[in-house]
Amino acid sequence: MGIKSSLSKVFASFVLKKIESWKFNAVDAQERTLQKLIAEAKNTVFGADHHFHDIKNYQDFKERVPIRDYEDLRPYIERVVEGEPDILWKNKPQYFAKTSGTTSGVKYIPISKESMPEHIKAARNALLTYIHETGNAKFVDGKMIFLQGSPVLTEKHGIKIGRLSGIVAHLVPAYLQKNRMPSYETNCIEDWEQKVEAIVGETLHEDMRLISGIPPWVQMYFDKLSEKSGGKTIKDIFKNFELFVYGGVNFEPYRAKIEASIGKKIAAIETYPASEGFIAYQDSQTEKGLLLLADAGMFYEFVPADEYYNDKPTRLSLGEVEIDKNYALILNTNAGLWGYSIGDTVKFISLNPYKIMVTGRIKHFISAFGEHVIGEEVEHALLSVANEEGVEITEFTVAPQVNPAESELPYHEWFVEFSKAPQDLAAFSLKVDLALQQKNIYYFDLIEGNILQPLKIRTLAKDAFVNYMKAQGKLGGQNKVPRLSNDRKIAEGLKDYIK
Incomplete structure (x- = not known):
């Protein structure tokens, strides 16, 4: 066993103790989060407009802050994009995650100096939780590939702009940089087919142990690898490949084909990252569901999906949700998104700890x-x-x-x-x-x-x-x-x- 894998087991035990401190006290963690968010944003333009100084509890918050989607928040976001400080959150954001919305065109999702570390911490903790549960850390000693967007960033009014995965690529911890693939130059290729070809060329003869990405694009990578190697399965190309990390879509429709391409069943970790925040990840290989991150700088609200389009839908905090009901997910974040409808629907499959399944899109x-x-x-x-x-x-x-x-x-x-x-x-x-x-x-x-x-x-x-x-x-x-x-x-x- 290598030094990295040995140290990662020690680090995993330390991190798991921190996770346990809020995992079974998630409602209290959420109440603390709401109070902290309100306190830190009360002097912003949004805080003044919505009387944050008068908010004492969640009921007060609901009465003052309506549910909004991106279009509703656009007047505030446009001021942030133009470089005005203290609009939605204190100071200016460090980054904008640039996404394409189906109805809003290009969207600029703010990422603050407080929210960015939560993205990195959650991705790290998903792996450390796996290591702690399984005792398997060998993948840390080999190569890892993250199929992601271009890391090229632009800048406007001192705020860097790029895709979330591209932003995160600049913040990968130093101890993982030597293991990480593909190269920066290859990652910068915009054309996806050219990029996959280049990635195949770089990784075909490497000791790949962890592969991460959205399942359909990972499948495309596997198909190209098999084609290049004369029809070999992935387990024969990467003999030490042992962990697949994915998110963005339900894996089940892709599972049979991906496992056939690999040539065996493989351990997998499902994650639920979004530009707005890293919301949940799979914390067990033996239990279903994704652990909702209740102590990650976000206060969650839940609207029964069948009430979403009502004039005054029911809004619930974490302590009020029920098992097996479909909810539209609403975020309040330490990057300044307030009453923000992310567009996803979730269902709780456990309340101790709070675990969810992503069930779809409210508009789909x-x-x-x-x-x-x-x-x-x-x-x-x-x-x-x-x-x-x-x-x-x-x-x-x-x-x-x-x-x-x-x-x-x-x-x-x-x-x-x-x-x-x-x-x-x-x-x-x-x-x-x-x-x-x-x-x-x-x-x-x-x-x-x-x-x-x-x-x-x-x-x-x-x-x-x-x-x-x-x-x-x-x-x-x-x-x-x-x-x-x-x-x-x-x-x-x-x-x-x-x-």
Whole structure:
């Protein structure tokens, strides 16, 4: 065992004691966080506008600070972007994480000197928790690769601007820099296909032990590696590869294909990072769910998903949530986001400690007929049947077809790229439809009442989603294909790829 792996075990024990101090006292940690956030921002423009000096508790906070999305906060954020200090948070942010929103165009998410260390600490602690639980630290002595966006940063009014993963690349601890791949020059390549080719060239003969990235782009890397090595599996290319770290999407739709590419099952850590803050990570290899980071400079609120679009939805603090209910996640952060709707929905699967599953996006649903089908439901329906039938899915998305051919009932149209297709697509489709009916009573009623006909699956050609994302200028990086949408925009774009 190397020096790094030995020291990492000692460090992991030290860090785990700190985590334990808030893990089972998360509600108290959240109350302290709220008080600290209000105290530190009371002299900002936002704090003055919302009477932070008069806020004594969460009830006061809810009465003064409404829920907002990026567009609602834009007037404040634009002043921050123009270099004004003390607008949303004290002083000016250190960075802006630049993201592309589906409705807001380019978004600039502030990252402060207080919030940036929390991103780094959470990523580190996810690995240390794994080391502490499993006793396995050998990956620390080998090479690690993080498939991420370009680290090239621009600057405006003294604030550095870039993608979150690119910003984080500059802050990787020194003791990991020598192990980390790819090179800075390769990381700066903007074209994703060129970048993957370059990464393959750099890593093919290295001792890769940890690989991290969004599953569909990691799969693309694996495919290129296999192609370059004459069809070898990843376990034969990287004999000491033992840990896969991922986030951004549900891993389950990709698991079968990725494990087939690797050639064996492998330990994995799921993380939930966002530009707005690092929210949760998987802290156990034996228990489900992601540990909500209750002591990371963020105060969380939860709105029942079915109330989200109400004029005055219920707002709950951590101590008020219930198991197995779908909530829209609201953030208040030490970078100055207040009552901020991040757009994700989560469900608690444990309250001691508080553990969540990410269930989808609040705006990604199908309710063309009042069914309100969500991402978690379509993923469960497809994957439960696929696992039973030995079918493998590369990628998929779902859209409503409200204007079918004459005399035909409307239906949900599924666009699926199979890596191992079903032998009988019609029978497979019917099973998926029945599985969805069991998950969503409204959908069941619409089928039973002959308002909708059962779903239809369109089989897509190989690499359909990669080619579609490339055509949209969204190949690689943090870009993801929405699982479902309430309009036909993605569906129309995928028509050309139907087999």
